[in-house]
Amino acid sequence: MSSRRLIIAVNFKTYVEASGDEAVSLAKICDDVAKETGASIVVAPPMPDISRIASIVDIPVFAQHVDDVMPGGTTGYVTLENVKASGARGTLLNHSEHRIKVAEIHDLIERAHQLSLSTIVCTNNTGVSRACAAMGPDYVAIEPPELIGGDISVTTANPKIVSDTVTTIRSVSDEVSVLCGAGVKNGVDVRKAIELGAEGVLLASGVVKAKDKMAVLLDLVSGLDG
């Protein structure tokens, strides 16, 4: 198991169950669970909710995406500077549902470092994971697209892609932490992710669509203990 800090990153996507007031209450639940258990939980709410959430929780708030443009005459885009000013401490990049170009990933990782913003770069296979790890993000999150939103966790459906990604990334960097995601639902899935060498999980529907979100989060966090 890694000696790095293990994290659970919750992507709210654009689910109606996690937008506006619902986003605020989900973020508060994540904050409460983090405080109660000492676990590291990161939330990535919809862009319009970042500011409100960042002002009331202590856990890190991430953007789900940023555009590779500079502040100024770039109407309708979202810059790194925008999300930082809204209170975000980092951003997802290249999510499977919002892919960007390699050159943009590279540029955004570099500029995020300059702004002291963390980056979680999402990838779909070991080759892309290796390439993205070489760009020096804080995290690479391996998520097979076909398993996203499904009921079977990547750790059960394709454990090899997680362990292969960990091995591949370790061959290019000791600094980059590895997350895995897609179909992660419970503490057993989290424990398996850690056993496979990941330093945490990135998940969405398992939390966002749960009736009892607090119970699900407490169960997920229990998986970090090994």
Ligand code: G3P
């Ligand atoms: O960003 C997390 C994600 O794409 C996985 O989604 O719903 O399978 O946990 P989900």
